[in-house]
Amino acid sequence: MSHHDVYARLKELDIELPSAGAPAAAYVMSVQSGNTVYLSGHLAKKDGKVWVGKLGDALTTEDGHRAARAAAIDLFATLHGNIGDLNRVTRVVKVVSLVNSTHDFVEQHLVTNGASDLIADVFGEVGRHARSAFGVAQIPLGACVEIEMVVEVN
Structure with a gap:
């Protein structure tokens, strides 16, 4: 398999990683056990604030799609902060998505x-x-989407 540079791909997509977020309650943003990293649920944000709303009411599927994408970028930032190099990811194992919806x-x-x-x-x-x-x-704080992720690293 050819080497895939995650940071080069992020740059191609014009994605700049934000600084990693802080937990909003009594937990940590990520935990590594062996080669597995468990990332806590990340609330979707828009313009630096929690993206509030309910799908099927004030928000469309397209809005939710953008919110989920934003949450993924924040997950990348947390993961980068935890493991130091996103190129260490050998597998994204599981994604769990909670959608605040009617x-x-x-x-x-x-x-x-x-x-x-x-x-x-x-x-x-x-x-x-x-x-x-x-x-x-x-979802906490009225967020429209919360996403968690489990990855394997070397």
């Missing part, structure tokens, strides 16, 4: 593609992951 909204999977597509684009083949996407009644 009871009749059924496009959580399309919202979550905002994160999944970017992860695969940035990490290449090792970015293809298992996934769950859930519609939930509410």
Whole structure:
């Protein structure tokens, strides 16, 4: 497999990693156990603030897709802060997405593609992951999307 430079790909996509966020409650943003890194749920942000709203109400599937993509970028920043070099990722194992949505909204999977597509684009083949996407009644701080990720590193 040819070497895939994650940082070069981020630059090509015009993505600048923000500084890693701080936890909003009694937890840490990531934990490494052996070669596995577990990233806590990251709330979608827009213009540096929590992206508030409910899918199927004030927000469209397209808005949710952009919010999920934004959450993925924050996950990359946290991961970079934890492991020092995103090129150490040997596999993105699992992504879990919580979508703040109305009871009749059924496009959580399309919202979550905002994160999944970017992860695969940035990490290449090792970015293809298992996934769950859930519609939930509410997310902390009223955020529209929360995403967590599990990765394997060398």
